[in-house]
Amino acid sequence: MFKYILYADDSTLSTKFHETELDTKVKLINIELKRIYQWLCANKISINKEKTKFMVFSYNKNIKVSRIKIGPNLIAETNFVKFLGIYIDRHLTFKHHISEISLKISRSVGLLYKLNKFLPQKILKMLYSSLVHPYLLYGVEAWFGTFKNQTNKIFVLQKKAIRAINNLEYNDHTNNYFKSNNILKLQDLYNIQCCKYIYQLLNMNVDFEMSETLNNNLNIHNHNTRMREMLNSVNVKKTRSKNNILHNGVQIWNSLPNELQNLNSYYRFKNKSKKFYHGRY
Numbered sequence: 001m002f003k004y005i006l007y008a009d010d011s012t013l014s015t016k017f018h019e020t021e022l023d024t025k026v027k028l029i030n031i032e033l034k035r036i037y038q039w040l041c042a043n044k045i046s047i048n049k050e051k052t053k054f055m056v057f058s059y060n061k062n063i064k065v066s067r068i069k070i071g072p073n074l075i076a077e078t079n080f081v082k083f084l085g086i087y088i089d090r091h092l093t094f095k096h097h098i099s100e101i102s103l104k105i106s107r108s109v110g111l112l113y114k115l116n117k118f119l120p121q122k123i124l125k126m127l128y129s130s131l132v133h134p135y136l137l138y139g140v141e142a143w144f145g146t147f148k149n150q151t152n153k154i155f156v157l158q159k160k161a162i163r164a165i166n167n168l169e170y171n172d173h174t175n176n177y178f179k180s181n182n183i184l185k186l187q188d189l190y191n192i193q194c195c196k197y198i199y200q201l202l203n204m205n206v207d208f209e210m211s212e213t214l215n216n217n218l219n220i221h222n223h224n225t226r227m228r229e230m231l232n233s234v235n236v237k238k239t240r241s242k243n244n245i246l247h248n249g250v251q252i253w254n255s256l257p258n259e260l261q262n263l264n265s266y267y268r269f270k271n272k273s274k275k276f277y278h279g280r281y
């Protein structure tokens with residue numbers, strides 16, 4: 001399945017300029033797709049035209065694109081696509097992904113409520129780890145960085161799961177039970193995943209291009225300030241771009257104590273960062 005992406009920066013969306021630029025990009029894509037189709041035919045490979053889609057990414061505008069073809073087949077435009085288990089939409093709101101995992105988590109929460117009358121808490125926690133936690137953790141670095149009114153739906157379901165595990169009333173507070181059950185809140189799951197990524201960029205050379213964008217304040221100026229060891233926030237043009245993992249990750253990393261930041265073992269960093277966030281409940 002081929003997926004083509006056109007990125008449109010909203011800051012340049014004056015109609016005349018944008019239409020000309022977009023038409024040029026579409027022509028270029030069609031030329032490249034023609035070459036791809038020739039290669040496919042030469043190697044006797046066919047594509048499923050029903051699964052071949054394209055999507056234009058833009059924060060706010062709905063941009064109309066002229067026809068994109070591969071061979072005799074027109075490629076249909078789509079508003080969202082499932083990629084590696086995550087639903088990505090054209091406006092990067094992750095509404096479709098959150099709706100999907102909300103449905104799956106709510107079913108599991110309902111199951112926990114039915115079983116909490118018959119099973120001990122230890123087994124209910126194991127069911128939570130198997131049926132709920134994976135949906136909270138997978139890809140959280142991407143989809144959690146969206147509007148809070150969207151991600152709050154998932155946190156509400158997580159609190160319902162905690163109430164089901166501990167056989168609480170529907171309006172009981174859950175903060176102490178997160179701590180006693182050794183379960184991290186959704187926000188802290190996101191914080192830890194971001195911190196792990198920043199740690200890998202700084203110490204494990206996992207992504208050279210991304211790690212090159214990270215600088216501490218000491219590399220920017222020579223002033224001996226108390227924040228000289230902190231990472232400098234990555235500049236972004238759009239307010240919504242601040243939700244990306246690199247921008248949020250730097251801010252979350254800077255909020256960690258120095259003893260965590262300076263650990264020389266990734267395994268110890270993971271364990272101690274979890275204890276750090278649990279200790280704040």
